[in-house]
Amino acid sequence: MAVHVFDAAMALQPQGADRFAGHCGRSYWNAVGPFGGISAATMLNAVLQHPALLGEPVSLTVNFASGLAEGPFTISARAARTNRSTQHWMVELQQTGAQGGAPETVLTATVLTAVRRSTWSGSDVPMPEVPGPATLPPGERMIPLEWLRHYEVLPVVGGIPKDWDGAENDGGPDQASLSRFWMRDHPERPLDFCSLAALADVFYPRVFLRRAFRVPAGTVSMTVYFHAGAAMLRDCGSDYVLGQARGQFYHAGFFDQTAHLWSRSGVPLASSTQVVYYKE
Amino acid sequence: MAVHVFDAAMALQPQGADRFAGHCGRSYWNAVGPFGGISAATMLNAVLQHPALLGEPVSLTVNFASGLAEGPFTISARAARTNRSTQHWMVELQQTGAQGGAPETVLTATVLTAVRRSTWSGSDVPMPEVPGPATLPPGERMIPLEWLRHYEVLPVVGGIPKDWDGAENDGGPDQASLSRFWMRDHPERPLDFCSLAALADVFYPRVFLRRAFRVPAGTVSMTVYFHAGAAMLRDCGSDYVLGQARGQFYHAGFFDQTAHLWSRSGVPLASSTQVVYYKE
Numbered sequence: 001m002a003v004h005v006f007d008a009a010m011a012l013q014p015q016g017a018d019r020f021a022g023h024c025g026r027s028y029w030n031a032v033g034p035f036g037g038i039s040a041a042t043m044l045n046a047v048l049q050h051p052a053l054l055g056e057p058v059s060l061t062v063n064f065a066s067g068l069a070e071g072p073f074t075i076s077a078r079a080a081r082t083n084r085s086t087q088h089w090m091v092e093l094q095q096t097g098a099q100g101g102a103p104e105t106v107l108t109a110t111v112l113t114a115v116r117r118s119t120w121s122g123s124d125v126p127m128p129e130v131p132g133p134a135t136l137p138p139g140e141r142m143i144p145l146e147w148l149r150h151y152e153v154l155p156v157v158g159g160i161p162k163d164w165d166g167a168e169n170d171g172g173p174d175q176a177s178l179s180r181f182w183m184r185d186h187p188e189r190p191l192d193f194c195s196l197a198a199l200a201d202v203f204y205p206r207v208f209l210r211r212a213f214r215v216p217a218g219t220v221s222m223t224v225y226f227h228a229g230a231a232m233l234r235d236c237g238s239d240y241v242l243g244q245a246r247g248q249f250y251h252a253g254f255f256d257q258t259a260h261l262w263s264r265s266g267v268p269l270a271s272s273t274q275v276v277y278y279k280e
Numbered sequence: 281m282a283v284h285v286f287d288a289a290m291a292l293q294p295q296g297a298d299r300f301a302g303h304c305g306r307s308y309w310n311a312v313g314p315f316g317g318i319s320a321a322t323m324l325n326a327v328l329q330h331p332a333l334l335g336e337p338v339s340l341t342v343n344f345a346s347g348l349a350e351g352p353f354t355i356s357a358r359a360a361r362t363n364r365s366t367q368h369w370m371v372e373l374q375q376t377g378a379q380g381g382a383p384e385t386v387l388t389a390t391v392l393t394a395v396r397r398s399t400w401s402g403s404d405v406p407m408p409e410v411p412g413p414a415t416l417p418p419g420e421r422m423i424p425l426e427w428l429r430h431y432e433v434l435p436v437v438g439g440i441p442k443d444w445d446g447a448e449n450d451g452g453p454d455q456a457s458l459s460r461f462w463m464r465d466h467p468e469r470p471l472d473f474c475s476l477a478a479l480a481d482v483f484y485p486r487v488f489l490r491r492a493f494r495v496p497a498g499t500v501s502m503t504v505y506f507h508a509g510a511a512m513l514r515d516c517g518s519d520y521v522l523g524q525a526r527g528q529f530y531h532a533g534f535f536d537q538t539a540h541l542w543s544r545s546g547v548p549l550a551s552s553t554q555v556v557y558y559k560e
Contacts, residue, residue, distance in 0.1 A: 058534050059501040059555050061341040063390050065361035065368040080372065080385040081345035086500065086557075088345040090370065090388055092360065105360040108370055110343050110388055112501055112555075116532040119560050122448075122490065124457045124527045168402075177404045210402065220366065221339040221392055223503045225536045225555045227529040247404045248540070249507040249548040252396040254338050256505045256551055258538075260528070268529040271536055273553050275339050275392075275505045277366075280399050 004189045005150055006198070009034075010042040012049055012075065020046045020075045024068050024095075028147040033067040035147035036219045037198030039093075043109040045194050046077040047089045054079075054087040055115040056230055057193050061223045062109045069095060073106065085115040116229055125271070127262045130156045133182040133240045142204065149186070151202060156180040158245070160204055161212045168211050177206040177247030177257070188238035191269075193226060196233065199241055199261060200224045200272035206247030206257040207278045215278050220254070222274035228267060236263045253277060284469045285430055286478070289314075290322040292329055292355065300326045300355045304348050304375075308427040313347040315427035316499045317478030319373075323389040325474050326357040327369045334359075334367040335395040336510055337473050341503045342389045349375060354383065365395040396509055405551070407542045410436045413462040413520045422484065429466070431482060434520070436460040440484055441492045448491050457486040457527030457537070468518035471549075473506060476513065479521055479541060480504045480552035486527030486537040487558045495558045500534070502554035508547060516543045533557060 003011075009027050012020040028038040040062045047053060073095040081088045089111040094103035133154050141148040142160040158179025169176045183199055184191075205217040245259045259272040283291075289307050292300040308318040320342045327333060353375040361368045369391040374383035413434050421428040422440040438459025449456045463479055464471075485497040525539045539552040 059343075061390060061501070061503060063339075063368050063392060065366075066363065080388050083346065086345075088343050088385070088388055090372070092370070105368070108360050108368055108390055110341060110390055110501075112343060114534070116534070119533050119558060120491065120495075120530065121532065122530045124486075124490070125529065206404075210404070211400065215400075221341070221390075221503075223341060223501075223553065225529075225534075225553075227531045227534075227536075229532060248551050249405065249505075250400065250402045251507045251548065252401065252509060253399050254394070254396070254505075254507075256507075258553075268531065271528050271553075273503065273505075273538075273551075278399065 006185055006189055006195060009038050010045045010194060012045055014049065018076050018078045020049065020077065021072065022075060023072050024070055026070060026146060028150060030145055030147055036064060036222065037201035039068060039107055040201060040222060041194040041198045043075065043091050043093065043107055044111060044197050046075040046091055047111045047113065048193065050077050052079050053113060054082060055085065055113040057111060057226045058114045059112040059225050060109065060197055061221065062107060063221045064219055065108060066106045068106050069098065087113045123268050125260055127242060127266045128180055128244060130180055130242065136182065152184050152186045153202060154182040156182065158209055161209060164212055164214055166211065166213045169209065177210045179203055179209065179245045181243050182240040183243055184238060184240045190238050191233045191236040191241065193233065196226065196261065196270050197224050199243060200259050200270055202243065203245035203257065203259055205276050205278065206245065207250060207255055210247055215280055217276050217278040219274050219276050222272065224270055224272045226270050228269045232267060239264050241269060286465055286469055286475060289318050290325045290474060292326055294329065298356050298358045300329065300357065301352065302355060303352050304350055306350060306426060308430060310425055310427055316344060316502065317481030319348060319387055320481060320502060321474040321478045323355065323371050323373065323387055324391060324477050326355040326371055327391045327393065328473065330357050332359050333393060334362060335365065335393040337391060337506045338394045339392040339505050340389065340477055341501065342387060343501045344499055345388060346386045348386050349378065367393045403548050405540055407522060407546045408460055408524060410460055410522065416462065432464050432466045433482060434462040436462065438489055441489060444492055444494055446491060446493045449489065457490045459483055459489065459525045461523050462520040463523055464518060464520045470518050471513045471516040471521065473513065476506065476541065476550050477504050479523060480539050480550055482523065483525035483537065483539055485556050485558065486525065487530060487535055490527055495560055497556050497558040499554050499556050502552065504550055504552045506550050508549045512547060519544050521549065
């Protein structure tokens with residue numbers, strides 16, 4: 001069976017002693033570097049591939065310190081603390097620049113994994129009622145970027161603005177920067193923790209929607225909390241996931257946005273938040 | 281002038297080469313260790329004290345890997361990447377156990393600092409309209425914990441349940457786990473990045489409120505995004521800050537909750553999210 005483009009993009013070769021080697025290609029290329037979601041997935045993948053791994057991911061924070069370039073990189077993933085049922089990881093991706101020299105840090109991350117057990121469960125963020133994916137027109141790429149070739153994204157509300165007219169959208173806090181998308185990998189691929197982390201980053205910068213203005217912008221830090229276990233993700237198969245994103249506060253070059261993801265049947269899968277640089 | 285109890289609690293002595301020494305005392309003691317907010321402030325303080333610091337904090341993620349014990353600790357704070365206007369830090373707190381042996385990691389953190397500049401600004405999370413702090417009865421400690429002696433907390437809604445009757449509160453997603461508090465240090469202390477980070481952690485676990493059930497619970501990872509600069513924080517002086525917290529998804533031993541903080545005059549100061557362990 002051919003390797004899925006997603007798996008190829010985040011593939012790592014163990015180098016022993018907490019080290020992994022990978023290669024950044026063009027398959028998930030964004031404007032000036034790879035899609036942040038594939039970078040987040042790759043950092044998480046290092047932890048999931050580690051022989052000392054305990055449990056499943058609960059929390060992932062990835063910091064985008066610089067632009068990843070096409071070419072080889074190395075990741076160090078170290079279990080800073082292992083308890084009876086939880087484990088805390090520090091992860092760092094380094095790459096040697098085109099001019100050579102010492103490797104430089106491009107991404108940092110922390111990951112919490114845990115052996116989970118059954119407890120009371122609940123949700124205070126209801127899944128929005130939206131039309132099913134079959135009722136929506138087939139997705140076309142919102143922006144002609146390479147990475148979007150590998151996703152089906154069906155906007156329910158909050159697709160990328162068609163008119164970049166700079167008309168500030170302040171029509172109510174619940175709507176001004178709201179997007180709801182049905183999303184999945186293309187070609188289809190069974191959902192797992194890495195692809196879920198990447199899906200949490202599919203939402204384009206809220207400042208585009210809020211201002212109908214294409215200001216230069218890029219994620220600088222993203223946190224994903226996983227609210228489903230591996231078995232639950234397997235149950236999702238390669239079906240669509242519903243994602244909802246909203247902006248929060250915008251100030252002096254940085255704003256933040258949240259995302260929530262549910263299975264088609266309404267199971268909470270992940271919540272996420274990210275802080276994004278914007279130029280003006 | 282006497283040193284404020286908050287400054288004493290997060291005080292660090294530079295040890296050269298990215299290292300700092302500190303001491304965990306009882307002044308901000310919680311049930312089985314210090315209040316998470318003082319630990320978060322201490323990790324941030326290491327970065328802010330570092331001679332190589334560039335700019336002001338934008339993002340802080342702290343992972344609570346184990347319980348900090350009374351006694352000395354060391355922090356390493358390393359600038360993993362320094363760009364022209366941003367800097368990415370990796371921070372780790374280690375402590376030697378009561379039985380001696382090698383130091384073990386207790387807290388990990390990543391911090392993004394940046395030189396910010398003026399841009400368009402906005403908010404998609406309106407400050408709730410609430411009665412001013414002077415109209416509320418003087419705060420009494422919600423829970424008889426040492427750290428709450430050092431805060432004034434005036435609940436507007438969502439104070440800690442008085443009846444622990446296990447009556448699950450699912451009366452609407454906006455209300456089930458909502459708290460709004462006026463808060464400030466006690467005694468009064470001018471607001472700064474460290475105290476703001478700590479204030480983002482004042483909200484007790486949402487699972488208490490949601491279930492009116494005191495299940496063992498503790499924060500395992502917290503992220504704070506700063507939306508104000510140092511000058512804006514100085515303008516707040518030691519006035520009350522309004523904080524709002526809500527729970528999100530609860531599943532298999534971990535749930536997450538958000539927090540938003542505004543100055544009394546309505547300026548967005550910080551947004552935060554945390555994932556919390558709960559036992560049953």
